[in-house]
Amino acid sequence: MKTYAYGFPRIGKNREFKKAVEDFWNNKISEKDMVSRVKSLEQVIESTYNKYVDSHPSGEMTFYDKMLDTALMLGVYPNKGFSEYFSLCRGKNALEMTKWFNTNYHYLVPEISSGRDFSCSWKKIEEKEKDNSFPYIIGGFTFLKLSKGYSKFEFRDILMKLVKPYKEIISRFKKVHIDEPALIYELSREEIGAVKEFYNSFSGLDKEIYLFTYYDSVDFLKELFSFPVKGIGLDFVHGSGNLEFIKKNGFPKDKILVAGVVDGRNVWRSEISLKKSLVEEISGCASEVMISNAGPLFHLPVSLDGEDGLTEELKASLSFAEERLKELSLLKADIEGKGGGEEWHSKLGGDGNWRVRERLRKLEERGVKEKMPYLERKDIHRDKLNLPLFPTTTIGSFPQTGDVRNMRSKFRKGLITHDEYSNFIKSEIEKLIKFQEESGLDVFVHGEFERTDMVEFFAEKLEGIAVTKNSWIISYGTRGYRPPIIFTDIERFAPMTTKEILYAQSLTEKPVKGMLTGPVTIIAWSYVREDIPLSRVAYQLALCLQDEIKDYIKGGIKIVQVDEPAFREKAPVKVRDWPGYFDWAVKSFNLAVNVSPDIQVHTHMCYSEFGEIIEHINRMDFDVISIEASRSRADILESFTRIDFNKQIGLGVWDIHSPAVPSREDIESVVEKALKIFSPENFWINPDCGLKTRKWDEVIPSLKNMVSSAEDIREKYQKEK
Numbered sequence: 188m189k190t191y192a193y194g195f196p197r198i199g200k201n202r203e204f205k206k207a208v209e210d211f212w213n214n215k216i217s218e219k220d221m222v223s224r225v226k227s228l229e230q231v232i233e234s235t236y237n238k239y240v241d242s243h244p245s246g247e248m249t250f251y252d253k254m255l256d257t258a259l260m261l262g263v264y265p266n267k268g269f270s271e272y273f274s275l276c277r278g279k280n281a282l283e284m285t286k287w288f289n290t291n292y293h294y295l296v297p298e299i300s301s302g303r304d305f306s307c308s309w310k311k312i313e314e315k316e317k318d319n320s321f322p323y324i325i326g327g328f329t330f331l332k333l334s335k336g337y338s339k340f341e342f343r344d345i346l347m348k349l350v351k352p353y354k355e356i357i358s359r360f361k362k363v364h365i366d367e368p369a370l371i372y373e374l375s376r377e378e379i380g381a382v383k384e385f386y387n388s389f390s391g392l393d394k395e396i397y398l399f400t401y402y403d404s405v406d407f408l409k410e411l412f413s414f415p416v417k418g419i420g421l422d423f424v425h426g427s428g429n430l431e432f433i434k435k436n437g438f439p440k441d442k443i444l445v446a447g448v449v450d451g452r453n454v455w456r457s458e459i460s461l462k463k464s465l466v467e468e469i470s471g472c473a474s475e476v477m478i479s480n481a482g483p484l485f486h487l488p489v490s491l492d493g494e495d496g497l498t499e500e501l502k503a504s505l506s507f508a509e510e511r512l513k514e515l516s517l518l519k520a521d522i523e524g525k526g527g528g529e530e531w532h533s534k535l536g537g538d539g540n541w542r543v544r545e546r547l548r549k550l551e552e553r554g555v556k557e558k559m560p561y562l563e564r565k566d567i568h569r570d571k572l573n574l575p576l577f578p579t580t581t582i583g584s585f586p587q588t589g590d591v592r593n594m595r596s597k598f599r600k601g602l603i604t605h606d607e608y609s610n611f612i613k614s615e616i617e618k619l620i621k622f623q624e625e626s627g628l629d630v631f632v633h634g635e636f637e638r639t640d641m642v643e644f645f646a647e648k649l650e651g652i653a654v655t656k657n658s659w660i661i662s663y664g665t666r667g668y669r670p671p672i673i674f675t676d677i678e679r680f681a682p683m684t685t686k687e688i689l690y691a692q693s694l695t696e697k698p699v700k701g702m703l704t705g706p707v708t709i710i711a712w713s714y715v716r717e718d719i720p721l722s723r724v725a726y727q728l729a730l731c732l733q734d735e736i737k738d739y740i741k742g743g744i745k746i747v748q749v750d751e752p753a754f755r756e757k758a759p760v761k762v763r764d765w766p767g768y769f770d771w772a773v774k775s776f777n778l779a780v781n782v783s784p785d786i787q788v789h790t791h792m793c794y795s796e797f798g799e800i801i802e803h804i805n806r807m808d809f810d811v812i813s814i815e816a817s818r819s820r821a822d823i824l825e826s827f828t829r830i831d832f833n834k835q836i837g838l839g840v841w842d843i844h845s846p847a848v849p850s851r852e853d854i855e856s857v858v859e860k861a862l863k864i865f866s867p868e869n870f871w872i873n874p875d876c877g878l879k880t881r882k883w884d885e886v887i888p889s890l891k892n893m894v895s896s897a898e899d900i901r902e903k904y905q906k907e908k
């Protein structure tokens with residue numbers, strides 16, 4: 188029995204990747220030093236692989252995004268060095284960014300123009316093979332399926348144009364690892380025929396191709412098994428259909444089955460004895476089996492080492508990326524009769540929180556009271572808020588400067604008192620309210636200076652959720668976050684955000700939004716116990732948020748924003764599985780905000796293909812939705828023409844993931860395009876997302892342009908009227 192692993196997180200135990208690249212961006216180190224530091228991290232990852240498993244791919248490291256790397260390898264964009272490379276990541280020419288399947292990892296979306304030719308243009312992968320590894324490549328089908336800019340009628344022709352450069356890449360090596368996760372989608376017969384034709388083109392190469400799918404089962408395994416490849420990787424954790432198919436139909440005797448049996452997406456320890464039984468069942472269907480992780484490991488933190496803040500029971504129930512490699516080693520030893528995995532299993536147990544479960548039971552008995560219709564609420568809000576046409580606002584966070592991070596670090600280390608830290612946060616809020624007054628914004632925020640992260644902050648204040656010290660994973664590029672761990676029923680014992688929000692409101696006559704993270708996003712950006720139904724977790728979180736909004740209302744807050752950027756992300760990969768998910772996802776949001784018609788409810792979404800789920804979004808009980816539009820060139824607008832949308836919308840006019848300051852012309856062009864669809868009375872103007880990662884010298888001119896543009900558009904509309 189051989190072991191194989193792939194997708195190890197690039198971030199590093201101490202975020203070495205982030206520090207190396209961002210130090211280069213900030214001119215603290217040279218290009219040569221950045222490359223050297225990233226290469227050193229790559230060597231650490233390779234040694235970690237070698238410690239536990241028999242083989243792994245090479246060439247997995249990227250300086251920002253693997254889809255962009257693939258686009259450069261295929262000649263979609265010119266390779267002119269790091270300046271050009273990073274301009275596609277975060278400059279004025281930055282590519283659209285969206286979620287990688289139903290995960291919180293974001294990738295850059297290549298744009299494939301009609302009639303484009305491809306060439307093998309950038310030798311990212313070293314041609315020197317290593318004994319125990321082989322090069323990693325994103326497959327042509329997945330690359331094209333996740334790109335944009337072409338019509339579906341061109342798909343097959345463009346895919347066949349990719350044959351030549353892929354042949355050239357594959358021909359350099361004895362064996363290659365090709366990731367094709369897009370094969371798990373519900374594909375048309377035309378798409379299946381196209382991908383089959385694409386891979387059949389490699390039949391004469393006499394190379395060992397290992398083709399990997401993950402995140403779900405493949406619907407056309409019979410055709411996939413006919414591809415001229417040496418091995419096929421299947422997910423047996425999240426793809427139950429894979430096991431059902433091979434049990435019924437077997438697996439080709441001339442191919443290696445790379446069985447994904449340890450979870451690459453969640454952190455709960457594998458039960459080695461159960462995994463052994465699964466491998467034995469799989470081995471009965473195939474002549475040669477390698478055991479592997481079910482999906483890339485970059486969805487997990489690097490290692491449990493140093494997480495001494497977790498309870499012993501919880502820590503002994505978890506596996507991060509390095510522990511997953513260890514599980515493969517233990518599983519191999521157990522299968523070979525050497526033992527060692529007997530004690531490797533979750534230690535969690537218990538009956539949960541009876542108070543929370545009783546509250547849910549009563550809720551289910553009486554149902555959720557229907558909220559006042561939107562158009563009636565709109566009249567109430569118009570009178571209470573008295574906002575101008577095209578009101579301006581921001582999404583929530585403002586720059587977290589070195590001073591903010593330094594004071595938070597001192598407070599957490601006990602170097603300053605609670606009162607000292609609280610007074611510092613108050614002073615930051617005071618400065619921000621004054622800045623917003625001077626900037627001319629219409630609806631304010633308090634800045635979120637007290638918050639580390641939009642999910643972790645709430646996790647720290649809720650019972651039933653644990654947070655970590657150093658368990659970072661990458662969300663996009665160099666951006667990392669620490670997912671909380673939901674290990675039992677969730678309860679709110681005290682207000683979580685009310686103190687800061689009410690203080691901000693006391694400083695101004697302008698409305699200040701109460702800022703909350705929605706239940707779906709908290710779930711999506713956390714690790715959740717797999718034996719607890721997600722719907723139950725969502726409703727528990729919704730009740731906590733509902734209690735928080737009640738406290739806002741008591742304090743005089745008139746607007747609340749419940750962010751749900753992960754609403755599309757958390758949806759199952761296969762559309763046929765959507766109804767069950769969207770049923771509880773919509774209900775949980777509506778339960779959270781079902782408090783009073785007097786408070787205007789905003790929600791925010793960004794960097795996902797929301798057009799695909801616009802009908803479900805329209806069922807959410809918000810009054811205003813702010814949504815990303817600048818990177819996608821306002822492509823989302825067309826989706827709203829397909830539904831009866833009569834609520835208000837704030838279209839993102841400034842890409843906050845780029846340091847580039849948006850011009851007034853850029854902002855006004857997005858707004859003018861949108862006003863062909865939305866009425867001026869229903870239109871807000873705001874950035875794409877929160878401003879936490881931006882610098883003040885970028886924020887100040889950008890907001891100035893945004894507010895000035897809104898004033899010009901307001902004046903123009905009033906004159907025309």
